[in-house]
Amino acid sequence: MRYTILMKSYGIDFRKRVINYVEAGHSKKETCQLFGISTNTLYLWEKQLKEADFFLIKNILDNVEVFSDFIGRFVVK
Template sequence: MPAAYSNDLRCQVLDAVALGIPKKDVCEMFGLGLNSLYLWIQRLEQTGSFTAPKQGIRKARVTKSQTRKHSKALYNSIQIKPRQKW
């Protein structure tokens, strides 16, 4: 995942929009995608903050012990049959 834009850049971009510069022109000036700008504006309106959400490592949904139990059960359920000659 690419790194988040700096808060300084976000502040400058949102200030330019607040001054009345068209969003498309602001995106071209700062080399930013229009969708990113809309997301920043939406986040500012909803939360009052334009900072990036925290990124981190997600917890595993399945633990290693659950994986081992499942793989053992699966292995035990498979029956190996000899090949038949035609």
């Protein structure tokens, strides 16, 4: 007998609402109960958000460095 685990997919807007609710000062337990998600799901979303922020900032800084090098070619010394 084979068992299939069904995972529910949540949209970006829903995830943002949940994260914003926690950031507004509500407890994680209260948030999970209100939105009907597990605490593991919330912790996973928070982890993914931190990782996404890190890579976004790194990408921006890398682009600033490339742009700075490009502009530096045209500056007369």
